[in-house]
Each structure stands twice: as structure tokens, then as C-alpha cells.
Amino acid sequence: MSAPARPAAPPVRVRPERGRWRATLRLLLSSPPSLFAVLVLLAVVVVALFDEQIAPTGFNEVDVSDRLQPPGAGHWFGTDDLGRDVLSRVVLGAKVSLQVGTVAVGFSLVVGVLAGLLAGFYGRWIDAVLMRLMDVLFAFPAILLAIAVIAVLGPGTTNAMIAIGITYTPVFARVTRAAVLGVREQVFVRASRSVGASDARLLLRHVLPNALPPIIVQTSVSLAFAVLAEAALSFVGLGTQPPAPSWGRMLSEGRGYIDLAWWIAVFPGLAIVVLVLAFNLLGDGLRDVLDPQQRSALEAARHRPGRRRRAEVRR
Amino acid sequence: MTDDVLVRARDLQVHFPVRSKGLRRKVVGAVRAVDGVDLEVRRGETLGLVGESGCGKSTLGNALLRLVEPTGGTVEFDGADVTAMSRPALRALRRRAVMVFQDPYASLDPRATVGQTVAEPLQVHGLHPGARARASRVAELLELVGLDASVASRYPHEFSGGQRQRVGIARALAGEPDFVVCDEAIASLDVSVQAQVLNLLRRLQDQLGLTYLFVSHDLAAVRHVSDRIAVMYLGRVVEVGPAEQLAADPQHPYTQALLSAVPVPSPALERARRRTVLAGDVPSAAAVPSGCRFRTRCPHAFDPCPDVDPALQAVGAGQTAACHLHGVVGSREARV
Numbered sequence: 001m002s003a004p005a006r007p008a009a010p011p012v013r014v015r016p017e018r019g020r021w022r023a024t025l026r027l028l029l030s031s032p033p034s035l036f037a038v039l040v041l042l043a044v045v046v047v048a049l050f051d052e053q054i055a056p057t058g059f060n061e062v063d064v065s066d067r068l069q070p071p072g073a074g075h076w077f078g079t080d081d082l083g084r085d086v087l088s089r090v091v092l093g094a095k096v097s098l099q100v101g102t103v104a105v106g107f108s109l110v111v112g113v114l115a116g117l118l119a120g121f122y123g124r125w126i127d128a129v130l131m132r133l134m135d136v137l138f139a140f141p142a143i144l145l146a147i148a149v150i151a152v153l154g155p156g157t158t159n160a161m162i163a164i165g166i167t168y169t170p171v172f173a174r175v176t177r178a179a180v181l182g183v184r185e186q187v188f189v190r191a192s193r194s195v196g197a198s199d200a201r202l203l204l205r206h207v208l209p210n211a212l213p214p215i216i217v218q219t220s221v222s223l224a225f226a227v228l229a230e231a232a233l234s235f236v237g238l239g240t241q242p243p244a245p246s247w248g249r250m251l252s253e254g255r256g257y258i259d260l261a262w263w264i265a266v267f268p269g270l271a272i273v274v275l276v277l278a279f280n281l282l283g284d285g286l287r288d289v290l291d292p293q294q295r296s297a298l299e300a301a302r303h304r305p306g307r308r309r310r311a312e313v314r315r
Numbered sequence: 316m317t318d319d320v321l322v323r324a325r326d327l328q329v330h331f332p333v334r335s336k337g338l339r340r341k342v343v344g345a346v347r348a349v350d351g352v353d354l355e356v357r358r359g360e361t362l363g364l365v366g367e368s369g370c371g372k373s374t375l376g377n378a379l380l381r382l383v384e385p386t387g388g389t390v391e392f393d394g395a396d397v398t399a400m401s402r403p404a405l406r407a408l409r410r411r412a413v414m415v416f417q418d419p420y421a422s423l424d425p426r427a428t429v430g431q432t433v434a435e436p437l438q439v440h441g442l443h444p445g446a447r448a449r450a451s452r453v454a455e456l457l458e459l460v461g462l463d464a465s466v467a468s469r470y471p472h473e474f475s476g477g478q479r480q481r482v483g484i485a486r487a488l489a490g491e492p493d494f495v496v497c498d499e500a501i502a503s504l505d506v507s508v509q510a511q512v513l514n515l516l517r518r519l520q521d522q523l524g525l526t527y528l529f530v531s532h533d534l535a536a537v538r539h540v541s542d543r544i545a546v547m548y549l550g551r552v553v554e555v556g557p558a559e560q561l562a563a564d565p566q567h568p569y570t571q572a573l574l575s576a577v578p579v580p581s582p583a584l585e586r587a588r589r590r591t592v593l594a595g596d597v598p599s600a601a602a603v604p605s606g607c608r609f610r611t612r613c614p615h616a617f618d619p620c621p622d623v624d625p626a627l628q629a630v631g632a633g634q635t636a637a638c639h640l641h642g643v644v645g646s647r648e649a650r651v
Contacts, residue, residue, distance in 0.1 A: 187416055187417075187421035190382065190416075190422075191414070191422045191423075191483070191486070192424070192435060193382065194413060194414045195409055195410075195439060195489070195490065196406045196409030196410060196436065196439045196490075197435060205424075206424050206426075206427070209424075209426040209427075210424070291426075292425060292426060292470035296470070
């Protein structure tokens, strides 16, 4: 256009199928909340991967003479009731929290979505059997069910993840089934069937993508719950075993000292908040970018800042 | 004779069970959406299928392609019994016999690009394998229906109703079918766009030698595009004939009433002509009247009507009607 400094328009995509993922990613990162979320998650992953190198001290270096120190130069996040460095424990707890979140939710996502898809799409006895099974799981209070699962499998972080995964499976099954029931009746599903598409193709290419938005939202909500559930399980001694740190454990342990030493609970709590917030923002961003209609609106909006900048120059 | 008939339905029935409320959900009755239809669609012709809403014409269109499972009777497609087809045979049928749907806003997956939608039959049937070959076939199809090949990467919401219907037509034609059921394909379009789509369908028929079943409640449009017309009432075909002949000289009282409801584009003529106005409502398809199903609203109902279910009989050259006024022929046993 008129501004010579503007970079040339990107070349027309010859094979749009290939460039779409990259374009989607670029669009996702162009929205500030999503960018923030991605950066935070990357940071947490890096911290979790290199926790030993990053943490100033080991996770269990007790120094009773240095106990309950407020945040300061020596200990940025202070020390806990045993004189352990809270910063180090937060860093070392990242791995557990991240793992519990992703593995547990990943499990319930895969199993629950599959069950919901089949139940919603086929109906009849498949629906009855699968959903009654889910109802049985759902009837137990979440923590009680997780405790029961751990009672069978034995305590430990891995088993806690499985237990949490099982606990949240019915939620995904129900959310997916509800969405599938709506999509199943759409004309475009019948249209695909009328040209000979198989059930598997209908489910994966048409029903699942259109049922995705509530599933994405449920995923980001569940990630948050999973991190907290791990805390609860650890609190009753069934999750991460002491003295190994996890954010949830530190939060519940620090609760008793909240009047005396707020930093013991607040910093792991903050870490949970930031992680959960990042998951939620990413979920929202993904949902928008994956919806073609929203996407067109986003792409149109992206050109607006440029126009504003030119207007300012003129002024 | 058999040779020039592409699709033949014999005593085709589609009944939907009516279940009681409550836990048992016992079957207490049936809605007879299609109730004993005999119909032939000849190669290369356009057969218009008209009738008021709820008469079962869409269900009939779906049942011919076995998109709805028939309860009884048979459908032959090119000599093969569709109702007895195995899964692979049915899949092969889905390439040769396709449907264009009514609502172009609902019949395209909003999350698939136009290219993906049009390419679906190609992928399903393994036609034009390879991404490049498929893309060029998609481009060809889009141009065939009057769209630019570059729209393949765009999403349905970026298009108007008429354009979307063109995409739907391109998808239907992707597998080079012989038979296309247009299920109210123009009903939800603007009038100006309707004409464009009708002309497109006609051009494609000439170009590709297609056979159409044109399902519509719009008698004027059907008259315009069809070679022959079949009139449906309450799950049964009551009259079939060449389009102009049937329009000029309808033999079944229902067809007469239907035609007299079509406005004439001349105020003088419109005032002068006699109109047959039907009394009452269409009976429920769950409680079809005995004998002739039209007798409850027929101005000419007489003795045999409540007892004998009329069969289609010849009433003119290539024209058949199911009415006792043309001689009592009740080969069908009376259905309750």
C-alpha cells in the first residue's frame, strides 16, 4: 500500500492444508492472553526440566536454626517450619504439579471423550451401558473415589495421577456426550453419511471437531482441579510422599502457619494460580482459534492495530 | 422397459414407531410416512415429487437412497436391490446416488473448509488419490458449479446461501453420480438465487447426463424443471404423469386442488378461474383413513372410497392416478 516500509504481503499459500497449523499457531500467539499463557507454560516446563540446576538448595535441606524466615535476600521466598528454602521447594514441586495436571487430565480426556463420543453417537444400549458406568463413578464424592482407587493401587504420585484421572473421566464423558447429541443431528453429518463416509470418519472428522469447544473449556478447568486434587490427596498422605515437595502439599502444610509465616503457603499457592491461569487462558485461546468463524473475526481484528498506528502518525 | 428405469420403488414403506411414554416405551402405533409407494425414475429424466409438508416426500427421497431404512417393499437401483445391499455395496451406491440437501447453512460442516467438504467423497471412495490430484479435482468441481477454484481454502460461513448450495452440489457431484435427489434444494434460497441454482442443476444434467428426483413443495418450480411429476399425499403417490400434461389436465382431485392453489400471474385470470379449496386438515399419518386416504377431504368422495384403497391406473398417455372416479380398481387390500 502507501507505506513503503511495510513488509511485503506473505506469499499466497499454494497448499493451504499444510500451512494451516502454522497459521493457527501464529494467530494464537498474536493474542496477548494466549501468548502470556504459552510463555508461562514454557517457563514452568523449563523449570520442571531443569529443577535441580535452578533450585538454590535441595528439597529437603533442613536448617532448623533458619526456620520460618520471611522472604529476603538469603531466601527469596522465605523458609518453612523446618528451615527449608521455599523457593527451592516450589521449583522442585513444579514437576509433580505439571505431571499430575497433564497426565491425570490427559487420561480422563482420552477415556472420557471416547466414551462420550460413542455413547452420544450410537445411543441405545451403548449409551446406556457407558453412561451408567460413568454415573457409578460420578456418584462417589471425587476425593473419596480417588482415595478408594489409591487404596487399591497403593499411595504414590503415579497412582495419585491415575486416581485423579479416573475421578474426572465421567465429567468428560458427560460433557462430550451432551455436545455430540447436538452435533449428531446436524444435517452436515447426514450429508457426509450420504456420500458414504464411515462412522469412524463421521466421528473423527465431523462430530468431534464440532463438539470440541466445551471439551476444551472442561480441560482447562479440570487441569486446575487436578492440581488441587493432588494437593488434597497428598494432604491425607496418599499422593506425593513427604518430604518430596508438591505445590499442593506445600499449600496444605503451610496452611497451619498462615498467621505466623504466610509465605510458606502463599508462594506455592501463587505458583498454582499462575499455572492454572495459564491453562485456562490457553484453553480459551485455542477454542477461539479453532473455530473458523471466530478465527475470521480475529484475523480481521489483527489488521486494526496497524490502521490505528497510521492514524497516530498522521496526527 | 427395465433398461430405461434407473430407480424403481415397489410398495415402499417407511413407518416410524410411536412409543408410549414412561419406562416401558411400548410400540403403540406407527407413523406411516411412506406407505406403499410405487415409483419409477427413468434414466436422464427429472422427476418432480410434490406434496404438502408432512406428506412423506422427503422421507421417500431418503428411503430411495437408503438413508432412511425402509420398513417394507423394495428399491431397485440400476437393477440391484438397494434394500438388500451389503455394507460395501451400499458404500458403492453412495457414490452413484447422492443427495443435495435443503438447508445450505446446515448441510456444510462449519469446521471444514470448502475444499475438505468437496473432497470428502473422493477420499471416501478412494478417487483421485494423492493430495495434488485431489486438489485439482476439487478445483475442477468448484469451477463446474460456478465457483472460483481458490475458494477451496475458505470456510462455509464466508459464503452466501446460493454459494453454499453450489458447494453442496459440488460435493454431491464429486463421485460422478448417476442419480441425484434434490431434497427441497432451492426452498431456503432467495427467489433470484433459486433461478440461478435451478439453471445450474439443469446445465449439469445436460453436461453430465444426470437423473434427478426433484423433491419440492413448490409446484411452480417443479413444473418448470421436471419432465414428469409425481404427486404425493399422506405417504402415497396419488398421481404421476408428464409435467405439462399433468399440469394441464390433472386427473386426481388432490392434484386438481393443488394446482388450483398455484397463483396465476394475471389478476384477471386469477379472479376468473375456479378454485378447489380443500376442507379440513391432512389426517395424521399415524391414523390413515380406511380405503382411499384422500376421501376425508375429497369433494367427490362416493360409495367405494371408504372401503377400497385405490391403485394407480392409467388415465391418459403415460399418466396414472389412484382414484375411483376413473373406475373402481382396488388391487390393494384395504389397509386400516
